[in-house]
Amino acid sequence: MSTPASMTWQKNPALAWREIDDETVIISPNDSVMHELNDTGSFLWKNIDGKKSAAELAELLAENYEVTPDVALSDTQALLEEMSSRKLVVTVPATGGVSP
């Protein structure tokens, strides 16, 4: 089940990362595991700032990669789910509420 498009995302603050050649290398210091993001993943990664929702990230993706809003949203959600499963990103708990 996917996370709602209105949910905002942030980078996992424990990680170290660098961008080279429009790709991103991320290292998790605890287990020394290396992750790589392609062009699109890197674009999202740069824009994940703890304030933007999946829907807002998808809008940026659509503007920059000439894809339809529907495709951008499904791509964005798929990438966020993938990054979330690898613990690269986490959802920002709603203020005053509890994250589902």
Add this chain to the structure above:
Amino acid sequence: MFDAQLLGAASERYAAFTDATAHPINIALNHGAPPESTPVDFGYEFEGAVLRAFSSGIRFDGVKNQYALDSLLRIFLSWKLLEHQGFLLHAATVIRNGKAYIFTGRSGAGKTTVATLSPEGSVLTDEISLLRREGGVWRAYGTPFWGEFKAAGSNSSAPVAGIFRLLQAPENRVVPLRPMAILRTLLPNVLFFSAEQESTRRLLEILSRAANEINGYNLSFRKNATFWEVLPA
């Protein structure tokens, strides 16, 4: 505990690397614990042996053999190099025409083969290379950490000609790598032991800089000395 035999062996092994700096690091070996109030800059435990780095020097306690001391020294050096734009790499380094050719790869990739096929006296190390950026130039240094080649360590350095990822093949060939591919080559072969976030960030910054500034190649090579013919000058 004081182990004269261990101290003697260590002194001999690292002799060429102990007198070349204006700011030598004091090393205490198995002299017991320091005062508890002394703040530790960096600590690591390996098979019961403990490394503690202080501003005044480093201490090794519980070290039972040369192998443990060697391992802890590598760990200390990998940490210390972060403040000197440097890192340790599983790689053989060979000097040719005044430049350092760095051959990296996993165990069995051919590091020792390359060292064995190189002229006597030209091999800085067959196992652990030290790379460091000084005055805008990357230089490779020999280290006392040797593999199967078992020659004496060479405490000298040269500007880096390139990093070559070893791939054994029926023919010699070099293929230039993009910076991202160079970083991908470096990361699994770098010696690093800190799980601390800031140190990891610093290391990644140094490696990214190296990947952007040093020429890197895939080197397919036959197990003979003819591979030198295809290397860039």
